[in-house]
Amino acid sequence: MSKFQIDLTLNAGQAIVSLEGVMDEDMVLEKVQGLNEETLIFDFDKVTSINSCGIRDWITFISSKATDSKIVYRKCPKVIIEQLNMVKGFLPEGAQIESFYAPFFCESCENEEMVLLSPNHIKGRKAPTNLPCSQCKTEGIEFDALESQYFHFLPEA
Amino acid sequence: MTILSTDELDLLFSPAFTLSEELKVQYFNPALSTLLQLPPRKIKEQKVKELFPLDERFWNDLKERTQEQGSAISEEIDFSIGSENYTFVFRLKKVDSLILCVSNDLSVEKSLHGKYREQLELLKKSHQQVVQADKVRALGELTAGISHEINNPLTVASGNNELLGFALETEDLNEQREILTQCHGNIDEALTRIQTIIAGMKGFLHQDSQGEDKKEYIELKSVIDNSLKLTQGTLDSASIKSVVNIPEGGHVVLGNQTRLEQIVINLIQNATDSMRDAGVLNPTLKIDLKRNPEKHQISLNISDNGPGVSTEVKDQIFENFFTTKEMGKGTGLGLSLCQKIAEDHQGSLRLIDKEGGAHFELCLPIIEVSSFASNDEIFSKLNDIHGKKILVVDNDVTILNLCQKFMESTSFIFIGSTGGEEALEVLNKYDVDAVITDLNMPGIDGSTFVKHLRQSYGPVPVFYLSDTSGMDQYKKDKEALNLSGMLVKPFKSSELVSLLEEAFKG
Numbered sequence A: 001m002s003k004f005q006i007d008l009t010l011n012a013g014q015a016i017v018s019l020e021g022v023m024d025e026d027m028v029l030e031k032v033q034g035l036n037e038e039t040l041i042f043d044f045d046k047v048t049s050i051n052s053c054g055i056r057d058w059i060t061f062i063s064s065k066a067t068d069s070k071i072v073y074r075k076c077p078k079v080i081i082e083q084l085n086m087v088k089g090f091l092p093e094g095a096q097i098e099s100f101y102a103p104f105f106c107e108s109c110e111n112e113e114m115v116l117l118s119p120n121h122i123k124g125r126k127a128p129t130n131l132p133c134s135q136c137k138t139e140g141i142e143f144d145a146l147e148s149q150y151f152h153f154l155p156e157a
Numbered sequence B: 001m002t003i004l005s006t007d008e009l010d011l012l013f014s015p016a017f018t019l020s021e022e023l024k025v026q027y028f029n030p031a032l033s034t035l036l037q038l039p040p041r042k043i044k045e046q047k048v049k050e051l052f053p054l055d056e057r058f059w060n061d062l063k064e065r066t067q068e069q070g071s072a073i074s075e076e077i078d079f080s081i082g083s084e085n086y087t088f089v090f091r092l093k094k095v096d097s098l099i100l101c102v103s104n105d106l107s108v109e110k111s112l113h114g115k116y117r118e119q120l121e122l123l124k125k126s127h128q129q130v131v132q133a134d135k136v137r138a139l140g141e142l143t144a145g146i147s148h149e150i151n152n153p154l155t156v157a158s159g160n161n162e163l164l165g166f167a168l169e170t171e172d173l174n175e176q177r178e179i180l181t182q183c184h185g186n187i188d189e190a191l192t193r194i195q196t197i198i199a200g201m202k203g204f205l206h207q208d209s210q211g212e213d214k215k216e217y218i219e220l221k222s223v224i225d226n227s228l229k230l231t232q233g234t235l236d237s238a239s240i241k242s243v244v245n246i247p248e249g250g251h252v253v254l255g256n257q258t259r260l261e262q263i264v265i266n267l268i269q270n271a272t273d274s275m276r277d278a279g280v281l282n283p284t285l286k287i288d289l290k291r292n293p294e295k296h297q298i299s300l301n302i303s304d305n306g307p308g309v310s311t312e313v314k315d316q317i318f319e320n321f322f323t324t325k326e327m328g329k330g331t332g333l334g335l336s337l338c339q340k341i342a343e344d345h346q347g348s349l350r351l352i353d354k355e356g357g358a359h360f361e362l363c364l365p366i367i368e369v370s371s372f373a374s375n376d377e378i379f380s381k382l383n384d385i386h387g388k389k390i391l392v393v394d395n396d397v398t399i400l401n402l403c404q405k406f407m408e409s410t411s412f413i414f415i416g417s418t419g420g421e422e423a424l425e426v427l428n429k430y431d432v433d434a435v436i437t438d439l440n441m442p443g444i445d446g447s448t449f450v451k452h453l454r455q456s457y458g459p460v461p462v463f464y465l466s467d468t469s470g471m472d473q474y475k476k477d478k479e480a481l482n483l484s485g486m487l488v489k490p491f492k493s494s495e496l497v498s499l500l501e502e503a504f505k506g
């Protein structure tokens, strides 16, 4: 089985592209090369890692799509957010992030978890402070990365 | 200049961090957190050996070197984090009481390099398959001609066999002796002819285990002869006259006989097709060999008096899949493949501008040059090992090939030359450690060659190479020319090697 897979669902005027596995030099994007729907939704939920070759190929691909379609990134895992923050062009101009994962840590039960957030949860690059722990239900788990770094892709204020 | 602040280190794309005396992480940039896939609270004040799955000695050694010399660079080191494999280089520098550690991530480069090597191997293999397929294709197109070539002697043989039958019916066979002998001779000649054609075909199609990269010292004349043997029938069927002009003296190159035949056969086929399709009057194919001493090359020229190559396609003929032939005829790989083969021989294949007709020139380096070129590879492979360079001068290619073979498994490096003049030129340019020379050669003989050598070249060990008839010459020259010994033909590998080892003793 290949390290990278794409699932494609087409609705009226909309394509949902689910990416899965490793985005590297062996990634093949042929399946989605011809998409020209009004909205292209990329679901990164199952992406496990990405290297500089994968980033390069992705930027080439997404910049060719961004001119004709509205681009939406869905369920970006940590590895994708780290690239978004570091590499210009990974999120093309005008593209929208619908949701993304952020690491949290519960001081009571030491549980680590990834919480799915949407950009409107974040105000001024500050993580929400009132989230409950999924295990012990304690309220107010702590954000488990550097806020200024992790939320860099979002507007400052 | 002041040291970078941590704000600036935060900007680095590669992991950077500082270590305390106890090798605990003090400052670290976000790239380290990304690499380790750990939240900041699990990095700060942690021992570096707990963070990287690396032997503790690795960090201790680096720390020691940094404290002694102020800075240190690690070797390339591999480790895995989660399912990811990494290759890194770390650079450390003492900053006050801390050690600053920056890194370079070579993982992608390394894995791409591995993949690149793999692809290259695959490409090499497919190239060999393409070469083989082109040979089969060429031979396929020649089949009609070849069967015609075989049919002629076959007709002669069966005719003579019939005559033999009649002769055998007479009572006194002795009376028939003359005709019997003649028939036998004719049949023998015919069968030999068929045998050579078939041997030529088999040789041409043969693919050795090394994928035909094996090069030997070969006479270009035999390349031309063999190619004509396979194409003669086709040439005859198109009433094409072939004019071959090979001047006196050897035309030896270091090459692969079959591959060079492939070039010549391809060129002959193209010429034949173009002259036949154009219905040229008195179609003539010219093949000649020329030595270009000033360029250290031998050129093999094939020209015709057909319509030539039109200016529109001139620039494209060496491209892959270019063909002017109709579908199903020719793969369009012929000329590009031929050019590739020429380049594999450190040579070139080009189209020469000419009034009327096409003229292709295949240039190959003279063996003295290619000997060195192919040995250059050996030099770079062996790097530190200094093999002794042995110059062998002999106009007989079988002897050169034998010596090369004998030296292949030793540390001696073989350099071949086909004559005294060429050898002197080699000696002008390159250092060699010993010389072995034949005595009877066209041009200057071995003894004269060594006289010249002694006048202008240092006290290098020189050996004669001859059968027993050269003994007298050897005895005569031994003192005067300071000869180190003589190798008597025929000789074995062990004799050659022990002779050389003896010379370099002490």
Ligand SMILES: [Zn+2]
Residues within 6 Å of the ligand: A106, A107, A108, A109, A110, A111, A133, A134, A135, A136, A137, A138
């Ligand atoms: Zn909890």
